[in-house]
Amino acid sequence: MRVAIIGAGPGGLSCAHELERHGVKPDIFEQRPRTGDIISHVGAVLQLMNRPIKDPVEEIKESCHISIKPLNLLKKVIMHASRVSGSVSGNLGYLFERGQAEKSVESQLLAQIKTPVQYNIRADYAVLSKEYDYVVVATGAYDIAKILGCWEDIFKTWLMGATVLGSFDRNTMNMWLNTEYAGNGYAYLAPFNHRSASLVLVVQNADRKNIAHYWKKFWQVENFTYEVTALWDLEHVSGFVYPHQVGNILFVGNAGGFLEALLGFALFGAVRSGVFAARSIVEGRNYEDFLAHLKENIMASIKLRKVLNRFTNRDYDHLIALLTTPGIKQFVYNTNLDVIKYLARII
Ligand SMILES: Cc1cc2nc3c(=O)[nH]c(=O)nc-3n(C[C@H](O)[C@H](O)[C@H](O)COP(=O)(O)OP(=O)(O)OC[C@H]3O[C@@H](n4cnc5c(N)ncnc54)[C@H](O)[C@@H]3O)c2cc1C
Structure with missing residues (x-):
């Protein structure tokens, strides 16, 4: 069987790994000169977003046979709205290095496949x-799904980010929700180590022309004094995709709409959809049948995103006060209740 994979990001490499496990050697095409974005940054996978799965890293290891070593455990998230701040603690998830470095997710995945x-x-x-018999589209982008008529834009954002130097707790992530500089997007700071961190601003409906303006505002409002060592910006769009297969073309990762619309997290969905696409190919079963849990999560995130898009700074103040109230925060963060899905259903 001949399978082509377009894109050697987490989705494409995970697909290749699963195909190889079943004796299929795919052809993997990557437009860059090496695997991973030249932007080195830290990404998070939150336990809350993937329930009822308890541990995303263990899940990937057990059910996808892929091991990815995180950079750090995520033990604390400090949330800031315009007037209210609060924190939650516990086993909240993981922080991963992304990009081309040896410890990056992309390098770790590449080391687990045999196909060059x-x-x-x-x-x-x-x-x-x-x-080819099958083409797996793992391009991280919406263009092919759009051309084939199965993509709908849900949350269009422009990101500006930097590697900053300062003093950080390697297990703590900070998040900001403030319409003054993020619209209904958000910002976060995730540490590489105790000396450097990724600071990222995600602005709803911004573009390359105006993102620097929001970035400046963000720094002014939050009074940052970090030293910046690298600065970048890029577009990030989450969308709804259906169907996930058109003829012999299967969509995985961001290209398949598995970039959730609430916070733009996609790593877990990229790995799993890549593996599921491979299984659907080798087992000759309908790809959609493998995607039920991922699709349920995506739908819940889309519903909540539509609500967040109407929030004012006052609403964010209330939300953070609520989410960090003792009792409620234990219920939301330290149980395995699928809070996101319940909320989406109520809405
Ligand atoms: C700054 C930033 C922060 C993020 N933070 C998080 C986070 O904290 N948590 C999280 O879960 N997710 C995060 N994400 C989402 C991220 O997109 C996913 O984690 C993941 O990278 C998606 O994997 P993918 O394989 O679908 O796409 P990508 O990682 O984008 O890989 C696609 C690959 O396809 C290649 N390609 C594209 N077109 C072609 C072509 N025609 N031919 C050949 N090659 C092609 C590209 O060069 C690229 O290497 C973040 C993304 C960004 C940009």
């Missing part, structure tokens, strides 16, 4: 779909 990636090739899905 064919670098510096910008693959054309239309050509490949005629040459």
